[in-house]
Amino acid sequence: MRLQVKPHQDHPLNFKARTLILPDMMCTMGSVSPMTWDRTPDLMSDDNDDIILSWNKGGYRFTMPGRGDYETKPGTAAILPLDRRFSIETEDSSWTMALQFKRSLLAPLVKNLDDVSPDSIARLQPAHCLLFDYLRSVLHASSVNGLAPMASRHITDLLALSFGSVQHGVPNSGVRAARLAAIKQHVARHLRDPRLSAEQVSRKYAISSRYIRQLFFEEGTSFSDYVTERRLAYVHSCLLDRRQALRQIADIAFEVGFIEPSTFYRQFRLRYGKTPTEVRGSI
Numbered sequence: 067m068r069l070q071v072k073p074h075q076d077h078p079l080n081f082k083a084r085t086l087i088l089p090d091m092m093c094t095m096g097s098v099s100p101m102t103w104d105r106t107p108d109l110m111s112d113d114n115d116d117i118i119l120s121w122n123k124g125g126y127r128f129t130m131p132g133r134g135d136y137e138t139k140p141g142t143a144a145i146l147p148l149d150r151r152f153s154i155e156t157e158d159s160s161w162t163m164a165l166q167f168k169r170s171l172l173a174p175l176v177k178n179l180d181d182v183s184p185d186s187i188a189r190l191q192p193a194h195c196l197l198f199d200y201l202r203s204v205l206h207a208s209s210v211n212g213l214a215p216m217a218s219r220h221i222t223d224l225l226a227l228s229f230g231s232v233q234h235g236v237p238n239s240g241v242r243a244a245r246l247a248a249i250k251q252h253v254a255r256h257l258r259d260p261r262l263s264a265e266q267v268s269r270k271y272a273i274s275s276r277y278i279r280q281l282f283f284e285e286g287t288s289f290s291d292y293v294t295e296r297r298l299a300y301v302h303s304c305l306l307d308r309r310q311a312l313r314q315i316a317d318i319a320f321e322v323g324f325i326e327p328s329t330f331y332r333q334f335r336l337r338y339g340k341t342p343t344e345v346r347g348s349i
Contacts, residue, residue, distance in 0.1 A: 067114065067116065067118065067148060067166060068105075068109040068112055068114070069103045069104065069105055069109065070103070070104040070105075070106055070109065071101055071102075071103055072101060072102045072103075072104070073099055073100070073101045074099070074100040074101055074102070074155075074157070077099045077100045077101070078099065079099060079101070080097075080098065080099040081096070081097075081098045081099070082096045082097050082098075083095065083096030083097075083098075084096055084205065086204065086205055086210070088210070088214050088215075088217055088218040088221070089214060089215055089218040090167060090168040090170075090171055090218060090222075091165060091166060091167035091168065091171070091218060091221065091222075092165075092166050093163070093164070093165045093166075093201055093204065093205055093221075094163065094164045094165075094166075095161075095162070095163045095164075095201075095202070095205045096161075096162060097159060097160050097161055097162060098159045098162055099159070100155075100156060100157045100158070100159065101155065101156070101159075102153060102154070102155040103153070103154050103155070104152070104153045104154075105146070105148060105150070105151055105152050105153075106151065107151060107269065110148070110149065110151065113149075114148045114149070115147065115148060115149040115169050115274065115276060116147075116148045116166050116167060116168055116169060117145065117146070117147050117148070117166070117167060117169055117172070118145075118146040118147075118148065118164055118165070118166045119143050119144070119145060119146075119164065119165045119167075119187075119225075120143065120144050120146060120154075120162070120163070120164040120165075121141060121142070121143050121144075121162065121163045121164070121198065122140075122141075122156050122158070122159045122161065122162035122163075123140055123141070123158050123159060123160050123161050123162070124140055124156050124157050124158025124159065124160075125137065125138045125139050125140045125141070125142060125156065126138045126144045126154050126155070126156050127154070127155055127156070128144060128146075128152055128153060128154035128155065128184070129152065129153050129154075130150055130151065130152045130184060130272065131151050131152075131272045132271055132272020132273065133150075133184070133272060136183075136184055136185040137185070138185050139189055140158075140189075141189050142185070142187070142188065142189040143187045143189075143194060143198075143228075144184060144185065145182060145183075145184040145185070145186070145187065146184065147169075147180070147184075147274070149274040149275075149276065150272065150273070150274060151272065152184075163198075163201060163202070163205075165201060165221070165225075167221075167222075167225065171222050171225070172222070172225055172226060172229060175222075175226040175229075175230070176226060176229040176230055178242075179229065180273070180274060180276075180277045180280075181242075182229055187228055187229070191228065193224060193227035193228040193230075194228045196224055196227070197221070197224040197225065197227075197228050200220060200221065200224060201221065204217050204221075242281060242284075245271070245273070245281065246281045246282075246285070248271065249267055249271070249278060249281070250292075252267055252270060252271075253267075253292065253293055253296060254296065257293075257296060257297055257300055257322045257323065258321055258322050258323065259323065260323045260325060262293060262323065263275075263289075264278045264279055264289045264290075267289075293323075294333060295337070297322040297323055297324065298333060298334055298337050298338075300322050301315075301318050301319055301322060301324075301330075301334065301342065302334075302338060302345060304318045305318070305342055305345045305346040305349075306345065306346075306348075306349055308349060311346070311349075315342045315343065315346070316330075319342075
């Protein structure tokens with residue numbers, strides 16, 4: 067993981083930890099001085115979308131832009147996706163434990179994984195207690211060697227149970243629909259921006275680009291196809307507008323982000339069954 071670390075005033079940097087690497091995950095346990103960790107946009111350029119589950123003695127206070135401010139009780143897990151910005155701090159990490167795992171492990175097992183609140187795994191939740199105790203036992207084992215794949219599978223099962231038991235905290239379909247509607251409005255306002263992309267929208271709404279693509283996939287399309295469709299519709303409406311009859315077709319296309327004329331003409335004909343010139347000639 068890539069995090070920006072800042073020790074708190076009057077607390078020199080102190081970090082002591084042991085890390086166990088397992089298939090598709092790694093677990094760390096130790097102690098650190100009071101500090102703040104930031105996952106910044108620059109650090110997110112590594113495209114790492116792993117998820118971190120982190121515990122410590124004093125609990126955490128953290129902020130996720132676009133989602134809100136959170137606070138976990140001592141010993142309660144904080145869910146930290148690395149494809150989202152966050153700033154997290156603690157005053158007491160005389161003991162701390164963190165599990166970093168591949169998102170692909172849970173994606174098939176937990177519905178709407180991205181919607182789970184980062185503070186939703188309760189300290190006394192049975193599945194959470196099982197996961198916490200199992201991680202501690204594995205970390206304290208003298209050696210796992212050939213048992214590493216089995217340990218990884220066990221941890222994955224316990225993760226699925228822990229995340230699955232907070233599904234009541236997952237926003238309903240109405241929230242997802244509202245997010246999709248907001249994204250479509252953003253697209254409509256920025257059709258002329260050649261830099262319009264899922265990544266740009268993800269920064270605007272502080273959600274992952276993968277989540278955005280998932281929302282459009284559920285509608286049977288993709289983000290890029292939706293943007294292309296809206297741009298083609300804009301050009302089509304301009305061609306049918308007599309007030310714009312003297313404008314060059316290439317200029318209209320370029321205005322909404324079609325940089326390559328050949329690509330625009332091919333996509334337009336595929337969509338409408340006519341060339342732009344034929345559409346304009348029909349008015």
